[in-house]
Amino acid sequence: MDSDRKSTVSSFYGARRGSEDALNNDFPSYAPNYPNHAQGRGRDDASSFFDPDRMSRNLDGVGRASTAGYNRGSYFLAGREEPVKGGRDEEEAGGNGGAWDIYADFNNEGPRYSSAFTSSATPADAYHPLVQKEEAPSTIGPVEMVTVPAMGPEWQREELKNMTKAGKREKKSESRRQAWREWNRGQRGICGKWFTRKMLIIFLFVLCCCIGIILAFTIPRVPAFAFNTSTPLANATGDWKDAIPTVFSRSPTNFSFAAFADLQVNTESNFLPLTFNHLRATIYDLDTGNQVGSGDLGHRTFPAKALSSFQLPLNFTYSAVNTSDTTWTNWYDACRNAANDVDGVRPAVKFTIKLDMDIAGLPNKPSTQASVSNANCPVELAENAG
Numbered sequence: 398m399d400s401d402r403k404s405t406v407s408s409f410y411g412a413r414r415g416s417e418d419a420l421n422n423d424f425p426s427y428a429p430n431y432p433n434h435a436q437g438r439g440r441d442d443a444s445s446f447f448d449p450d451r452m453s454r455n456l457d458g459v460g461r462a463s464t465a466g467y468n469r470g471s472y473f474l475a476g477r478e479e480p481v482k483g484g485r486d487e488e489e490a491g492g493n494g495g496a497w498d499i500y501a502d503f504n505n506e507g508p509r510y511s512s513a514f515t516s517s518a519t520p521a522d523a524y525h526p527l528v529q530k531e532e533a534p535s536t537i538g539p540v541e542m543v544t545v546p547a548m549g550p551e552w553q554r555e556e557l558k559n560m561t562k563a564g565k566r567e568k569k570s571e572s573r574r575q576a577w578r579e580w581n582r583g584q585r586g587i588c589g590k591w592f593t594r595k596m597l598i599i600f601l602f603v604l605c606c607c608i609g610i611i612l613a614f615t616i617p618r619v620p621a622f623a624f625n626t627s628t629p630l631a632n633a634t635g636d637w638k639d640a641i642p643t644v645f646s647r648s649p650t651n652f653s654f655a656a657f658a659d660l661q662v663n664t665e666s667n668f669l670p671l672t673f674n675h676l677r678a679t680i681y682d683l684d685t686g687n688q689v690g691s692g693d694l695g696h697r698t699f700p701a702k703a704l705s706s707f708q709l710p711l712n713f714t715y716s717a718v719n720t721s722d723t724t725w726t727n728w729y730d731a732c733r734n735a736a737n738d739v740d741g742v743r744p745a746v747k748f749t750i751k752l753d754m755d756i757a758g759l760p761n762k763p764s765t766q767a768s769v770s771n772a773n774c775p776v777e778l779a780e781n782a783g
Contacts, residue, residue, distance in 0.1 A: 620663050
């Protein structure tokens with residue numbers, strides 16, 4: 398601290414002087430004539446030191462009763478004498494040349510900064526409020542320190558790049574690549590940090606097992622088919638018989654008739670009902686391999702774990718150049734009237750049936766075929782038929 402700003406109060410620095418220092422004089426333990434002093438109690442420092450109305454035993458140089466506060470006699474002139482300077486908020490508009498007087502607060506001659514020990518007997522005009530000097534209005538407005546940038550190093554090129562959109566995108570991309578590398582090494586996880594690479598492998602294994610079990614019960618199996626051994630081909634009835642008339646002609650050489658294939662489907666390997674979108678049949682002559690008929694069951698559902706019989710509608714149609722065609726001859730001889738044969742027994746028809754299946758739930762379209770060599774013709778011509 399500068400010497401001109403250091404206080405010269407001896408009691409402040411702890412020095413004792415036996416001469417005229419009012420603060421260092423030893424007073425009696427009690428004052429009998431002091432009205433505020435309680436009987437039998439020690440000396441009250443607060444009331445004796447700060448009470449301005451108490452009459453002192455000594456008078457100052459101007460014949461005025463001195464108080465126990467700070468006064469001219471409390472200071473020793475160790476150097477040049479000048480008032481203690483205060484801050485701008487402590488300056489007064491008039492008086493001591495704009496300087497703060499340290500005596501004023503204790504002698505009630507200036508603004509009182511503390512009201513802790515103010516007596517009710519103090520006159521109201523003894524307090525002089527502090528008058529602040531109004532500053533001239535600024536033309537540029539008040540300056541806020543928060544708007545002043547902090548001192549620091551200049552921006553580097555990398556920092557300026559990171560502030561651009563391209564830099565932010567590059568930073569995010571690098572962050573994603575780093576996260577992928579850490580996840581691929583098993584150093585971090587996603588979805589709450591538990592979905593690591595190891596957990597992904599376990600999850601995929603369990604998922605594949607669950608899918609396999611579900612597919613084992615839900616994927617339909619290709620059924621097996623069998624013909625009725627007694628009547629592989631049955632006579633057409635109802636609307637299907639009326640839709641296709643029975644015709645055997647020599648000129649032009651052709652034939653056509655309707656019939657049913659009497660079949661049985663085995664769905665014992667299926668856990669769910671088996672649905673056919675289509676079940677198409679194609680008939681070939683067993684001797685020549687020529688196609689002689691076709692049919693379509695359409696949409697049909699069969700129960701699971703069962704043997705179900707059904708009739709597949711067939712349309713037999715064939716045309717040839719003349720009656721010497723082997724295919725036409727075979728089918729004509731098998732379907733003619735039994736009276737024209739010896740012992741009334743007609744020859745059997747021989748054919749191969751191919752079934753193309755369109756099963757709901759299967760991406761592929763399987764097929765199967767079977768051959769029949771002893772089937773009776775489902776129609777019988779009249780005796781006089783050409």
